[in-house]
Amino acid sequence: MPQTSRVAVSLLSRTIGEDAVVTRNPERSRNAILRAATEEFATCGLGGARIDRIAARSGSNKRLIYYYFGSKETLFKIVLERAFAGIRSAEQALHLDELDPAEAVRQLITFTWNYYIAHPEFLTLLNSENLHRAVHLRSLPHIREMNSPLISLIDGVLERGRASKTFRGGVDAIQLYVSIAALSYFYLSNSATLSTVFGRDLLAPKARAERLSHMTEVILGYLLL
Amino acid sequence: MPQTSRVAVSLLSRTIGEDAVVTRNPERSRNAILRAATEEFATCGLGGARIDRIAARSGSNKRLIYYYFGSKETLFKIVLERAFAGIRSAEQALHLDELDPAEAVRQLITFTWNYYIAHPEFLTLLNSENLHRAVHLRSLPHIREMNSPLISLIDGVLERGRASKTFRGGVDAIQLYVSIAALSYFYLSNSATLSTVFGRDLLAPKARAERLSHMTEVILGYLLL
């Protein structure tokens, strides 16, 4: 029976004529698994994630997951690594050094906010990893590179702002970076409980716009002289 | 009612000749279980928590947990409810209305920071609940009361600050409350990954002091005219 269906699939892919959709495509299989795993880990956490569901979602099977990744834990590590790689890659598009200081900060806040909204899995994956006290992250070979290259860019922006007498002095780039992340992260990551407690939908378009504007005011209100 | 039976039991154990260690104490058993469950849920999340471990940690047994709480999920709900009750109760000690506006804000930031540090389980429990999109919280009968009474107090502080021309106007109390929480919460809740990525211990005494000072500057820098 499985044999029949495999033949059918095989014929199908030939009929369609897509070279890439041949049954054997390791790259594609690996990616499908990683995508499904990202979703699953983001939705259920490491403990709540189910290999079975990842197999189903990815259109592959449990065995293949172990063939490629060895264990649930390893899979989680790679998913996490990719999540970091994703945001670091997106940050490349920012050119803070080419903007005037206030605009650069505005861009950074907006970028952070939008990225978190577009990638809610990043927030939950990070929460999971923090629950596990960063054990997986720590074991990754490229953690150093996880460090945002933005820090030094922010440092430059702060310096320029101070030089032009538009920004206050004595601001630590890391503290600022963390605070900007915090204002978006907490609001989005905790939107479910906050919405419940406050009795209003924090993710409604209007609420979102208000939040972005508030955050920008807070940060610039603090920085601008 | 529990008291009556406890006395009876107590007499019984004396009759039997048992030692001073009262084995039958419903209140004590319940609390021991709740304490252990809080620790377990905080450490492992809802999915990762194990009834077995809660039984062991509480010095009771699995059956008793079911006797008192019916299910893991219900137990989690009660733990969550108590966590909210805890912070609401601590907030009672703040008397924001008796302080001048800037000092009130300073107090609020410090209180939030210290409470999160003293109650790390509050952060992880909340993260777990957000992972589950607040389903447990929503089903609690007293959610309304979960809403922090601080909001209206903060509103008062902002109003007084604006009236005395020390604070800027147009600040939403909820946005400010969320931002103050965010600055502490994110830093502490994500300290493991942040410390790993930045390569320095964010929880070291000096780092903590710097963070508190930074947060205060950000918020007051924003509010003060």
Added chain:
Amino acid sequence: MPQTSRVAVSLLSRTIGEDAVVTRNPERSRNAILRAATEEFATCGLGGARIDRIAARSGSNKRLIYYYFGSKETLFKIVLERAFAGIRSAEQALHLDELDPAEAVRQLITFTWNYYIAHPEFLTLLNSENLHRAVHLRSLPHIREMNSPLISLIDGVLERGRASKTFRGGVDAIQLYVSIAALSYFYLSNSATLSTVFGRDLLAPKARAERLSHMTEVILGYLLL
């Protein structure tokens, strides 16, 4: 459905009136599992043994096996320990010190032969353990007591035989003990391949009698002056 059958069983046991057959009988459950496990490990080896089959054979379920024994490996260890305890206990019935030397040796050979025939599982369990280079045995707390108390008895017999000029001198008790075991053990443990290779049934009654007689002749032929 499971509930129904449990009730039925419960009623059944009451009807029969056997007190011992109540549903809850840990001792009985444990023993049933150990008996089934002994059979399974003896038949299939450690690697080939299946927890499912042990559960089925013992009339219990997989979960209970883990409840009592924790792991397949631990279960194997306990089975092994009991196998040793069994032969040591049977050896108690021998009273080599009360017999004249030649008769004592004859008794020992016969006992060994008969015990191995009656307990084929002892041989295969021991073979499994040797395949694993005695790791399980070594971790047992009472290995010292596994040492046969027969060694010193044999030593006494050899001494008496030498004193009475019936036995040769210079015989090491351990070597002799091992040799006596070897002659029976190899024949029985390898009877399948030997029978196949020689094309005759080594376990047929006549063949058995001949073997016992041969072994006795070899050992006594060696010992007697």
Added chain:
Amino acid sequence: MPQTSRVAVSLLSRTIGEDAVVTRNPERSRNAILRAATEEFATCGLGGARIDRIAARSGSNKRLIYYYFGSKETLFKIVLERAFAGIRSAEQALHLDELDPAEAVRQLITFTWNYYIAHPEFLTLLNSENLHRAVHLRSLPHIREMNSPLISLIDGVLERGRASKTFRGGVDAIQLYVSIAALSYFYLSNSATLSTVFGRDLLAPKARAERLSHMTEVILGYLLL
């Protein structure tokens, strides 16, 4: 036939311009697999052996193992057959008929002992096969030839010994052969558990020498008049 194809392949690889390392060498691949399989089956037993490990150890891959041998079971059979072929071939070097009876027996014991020490895999493979009640052995086409040609040689030695009044009469060659094997086999095959139980290393050089000497004394003590 294999040779022809090998040449072809060889030419092919030269044409392609590959290095001197011939990748395609069926004979070599087959042997590498058989060697690795022998090790694996000897170390882990049939049930514990892993095709994956055999592939890794042999430097080939799983698919090739199936290409050549069809199944794990068949592979085991061939490994077993080769093990028997090995000892039969080694026995060829013995010329019991050219030695005087006592010396012939001494040689046989020494040979057996040394062969088992040099080929521990023979013992464990045989144990595995006995656990499986010789099913694989029985299905081999050449079992008859597995029968040691030594039996008739031993028969001759016994006859000569009896004729020269140096050996006792009535000794069955098979029984003697089995006993000689038994004394070495049991000691070596069970050395792990015996060493553990007796608390001394039975494989230490001194212990080995003592064992060989003891075994020789037992057998000759029995045979010699």
Added chain:
DNA sequence: CATGAATGAGGTTTCATTCAT
């Protein structure tokens, strides 16, 4: 009130084997 005994369902992982190239 309290607890050891017991279990069905389902979890991660492993395995021999086959497919497609």
Added chain:
DNA sequence: GATGAATGAAACCTCATTCAT
């Protein structure tokens, strides 16, 4: 001849939960 990719079946083990006392 040779190999990476893929898989159904089943292994060991875990879990929340319930039973019987």
